[in-house]
Amino acid sequence: MRNFFTLFFAALFSLAALILAIVACAGSTKNYSPINKIYCAELDLSQIHVSTVFPSLGSATLSTLGLPSYINIGLWSYCLEDSSHSIQSCSSPSGIQKFNLTGLLYDNIVDNEALKLIDSIADVVLPSKLQDKMKYYNDLVKCMFITIIIGIVLSFVNLVFSILRWIIHIRPLVWGGAFFSFLAFAALIISIGSCLGTYSYIKYILKHNYSDYGISLSIGRTYQGLMWGAVVGALLNFILWCSVRSRPNMIYANAPIEEKPLI
Template structure:
């Protein structure tokens, strides 16, 4: 029994640590232009075939200015990075809280030519797919949910790891219940985060795909990010299951040894 208990504790510690690291790396994606952080993103906008006339209207007719947009925009949870036609990341924005999916803002902020940018501000209102713009607040609430639940999952996994370490020293039934509670809530938070991020951007990809012929904007999912966050979900799930195997040492209750049974006098 002691060997099974020790093995369960060891693997719960390993799994909670693995899930914690995977979730942190996924959360840190696209926060700086350093490899491999700059290659981790929730979704990627492909602007190679952007229809300038359709999206920017009169601006495309300017004689003195030419719109120069990045080929790709890699969208992270805190910030985004821009990349050239070869996929090489050129720069990343500073982390600034929850990164909303604001297509209009991302396009206008990444026009290289200042004169063209002034023309956008004064002459044109960007024309973007109506089916995307109409429910933008709804999509961004889901993005917010992804961000918040991922942070909650990271915090709970850290606390779960601390409880696991303490449990090696103190054989208390109460610590088992705390560990199980933290592990289950951490798993729930991570699966909500992974599910909302996947579902939201799959649907946005579908909407942009429907209007691709008109606007020339394509969106793809970040495979590395999805692999990391779903791997974290898997680790958190097995961590939660293994906590159910851990038992308190006989003779312990809430951290205190139970008094030994008195033998009757003969």
């Protein structure tokens, strides 16, 4: 009976981790609520200093360029917000969404006359610390993306092991369940750690250059909440698997008593 409840709650926590991670992973892929409000980080361009970031455009403004006030960056795609925080559109999912602030700015200028004055994305000026370590940031973004996918897959595998262990009482299933539950937990915590570390550092760089560029970044709270919930669910699942017995306890009340010879 103890094994039944242990496996039941292990499966429940594994399912919770699976659902939360899937919802977080799907953030900003479509322009409908609440998916469009789930993002890793949000770029605030509402106070951008156009003359500094786009020196060749002179006195152009945010509205004349057609740039959004905010860009919400997800794992697969990003969404554009206006000044009232209303989502206008979301890009199509296109694999790993690299953090390329230069490309985001250049790609979202809708004024053709302005684009003619900018020869290439090389004309977009941003903090040197941000530009010099772009490959390093994007390696961490890849890690974040890959590990959340691994965490989702392993959470599903672990859920299957929970169901099989209910039916079949063999030791390899217990070992497999504990092993995959640990890997799922490790993958999810690496993913959220990579996300938090990467965007926190980018936030720090932009904050210390805000007076020059007028661009800031904030961490997506909803995404963080979903992912930390998935991590806690995966951890509790692992702890429960560690207490699952290989076989149910059997008490033989009528077992024969060995008789010892009298000396």
